[in-house]
Amino acid sequence: MKSSFTPIPPLLLGPGPSPVHESVLSAISQPTIGHLDKQCFALMNEIKQMLQQLFQTQNALTIPLSGPGSAGMEACIANLIEPGEKVVVCINGAFGQRLADSARKVGGHVIEVNADWGCAISPNALRQALQPHTDTQSVCFVHGETSTGVLNDAQALCAVAHEFGALTIVDAVTSLGGVEVKVDEWGIDAIFSGSQKCLSCPPGLSPISFNTRAINKLTQRKSPIPSWFLDLSMISNYWNESSRVYHHTAPVNALYGLHQGLSNALNEGSNALMMRHLECNDILVSGLEALGLTCLVDKAHRLPQLTTIQIPDDTDDKAFRDILMDEYHIEIGGGIGALAGKVWRVGLMGNGARVDNVTRLLDAMSHARQHALRPTAKQPG
Ligand SMILES: Cc1ncc(COP(=O)(O)O)c(C=O)c1O
Structure with missing residues (x-):
């Protein structure tokens, strides 16, 4: 007879996951409902609204993807970057490096802006990198670099990217819920986060938000999106109230947990x-x-x-x-x-x-x- 697995929970004070709130654990243990049940749609609508509040955005395409923060990263990169396009990636830590790797994997022509690990990316360095490459389509950077503990100035970096008409793709896996993230005010075009850091939910969901510019870039692509699972044109139909087309079986219990985690954050x-x-x-x-x-x-x-x-x-x-x-x-x-x-x-x-x-x-x-x-x-x- 096999026995159940019962971990002895340590106090999680590392780079993530963070300690999951009791209320989130009990939310997750509620009975599973179908992902096409009307109750599930109500849950999804509420999660979208709460994510919009936390991201400080009106973006309609604001949803949690099924997968860890890395899924959110790949979704942004795979949907928004086309082969041969110039992408400037700011690198001052391991997660900036991942953005560059990911952009190269979809055929992006990556131009790096590097800063020492432990230092912030200077908006001026970004401007200097963009000046000889005015045809750059996107600028990617990490808001809170978990490998170094640096908070990059997202507002200033977005402002520089927009001087050159480039789309901004921002990693907010660690920043969301711990520091201000003002998607609309700062002009962030696409952003992704994770459930297991400041939202204190288990790992496995990646909130994202795309504005109209990002959606236009997505719909006007010349090449196909190089992913089936992370193709946002299909996922957004599942999360869209008026279409609700089955895409994949959403992790309903994880969504209960995220709903509770977001409620906790917004109630506080x-x-x-x-x-x-x-x-x-x-x-x-x-x-x-x-x-x-x-x-x-x-x-x-x-x-x-x-x-x-x-x-x-x-x-x-x-x-x-x-x-x-x-x-x-x-x-x-x-x-x-x-x-x-x-x-x-x-x-x-x-x-x-x-x-x-x-x-x-x-x-x-x-x-x-x-x-x-x-x-x-x-x-x-
Ligand atoms: C800044 C940052 N980006 C991306 C990730 C990747 O997230 P995940 O491990 O949930 O895939 C992490 C994880 O620690 C992170 O800290």
């Missing part, structure tokens, strides 16, 4: 939510300084919900994180890409952004700091 209120993330980040940074630890990113460009901490030379990265996990049941992240082995990543996202979690983490880090010293750093005797 956008301002209160942002302030809670800021407050937790302030307490964390002061505590880290008291422990003699240094943040990678300057205060001006720090993403409140994701903090990168430089690993001191005397400390063993893996031993430190193992102590947190094994003795304190706290998960934090290690560095990835160019920052592998160089930083720890602490996520205080959504339901994880609580003062008591920060205190618990700082206590655990203080202990781990003393017990994860490299052999050479230990005091003799």
Whole structure:
């Protein structure tokens, strides 16, 4: 007889997923209904409206895609970029690199704007990259870079892209729900996010929003969309109240969870939510300084919900994180890409952004700091 799988839940303070709110877990456990049931359509309509509120947009095409944040990325890239088109991609971390890889895979001619990992993309650098390439069709960038903890200035980058008439494609996987994301005001043409960061839902859904410019680009394509599952011209028919054509079996229980996660965020209120993330980040940074630890990113460009901490030379990265996990049941992240082995990543996202979690983490880090010293750093005797 096989037994059920019962995880011992650690406190998730890494780069995602974040701790899922109890109310979301109980929403998900409700009985499944059919994806073509009228009740499901009502659920979908409410999710669309709540996503519009959170994204601060009137865009009709604002829906959650079935799949993780990477599905949202591929949907934006595959639907909006055609082979041979010039695409400027801003890269200051691993997720910017992914955007560039993804654009190349659909045949885009990628022009990179690079900044050091830990620094923000300068709007001027973007302008200089665009000047010799005025026929650029799209500009892609990551709003909150989870690999480095940098918040790029989405408003300024969109303004530069629009000086050149380019479409803007923005990764808001980590930023949405933790910092302001003003899709209409900032002129973001296409945006994607994820359910498992500041929305505190399980991974597996990717909210996206396309404005009229992006939809026009999609409908006027010369080449076919190089994906069946992520073809937005078909998916949008399922999410459109007047057409409702079956596309795929929507993950209904995951949608219950997203509905609850969005309700929680909107009931708390956008301002209160942002302030809670800021407050937790302030307490964390002061505590880290008291422990003699240094943040990678300057205060001006720090993403409140994701903090990168430089690993001191005397400390063993893996031993430190193992102590947190094994003795304190706290998960934090290690560095990835160019920052592998160089930083720890602490996520205080959504339901994880609580003062008591920060205190618990700082206590655990203080202990781990003393017990994860490299052999050479230990005091003799
Ligand atoms: C900024 C950013 N973009 C994209 C992704 C990819 O999302 P997912 O892992 O849900 O596919 C992540 C995941 O951590 C992310 O942080």
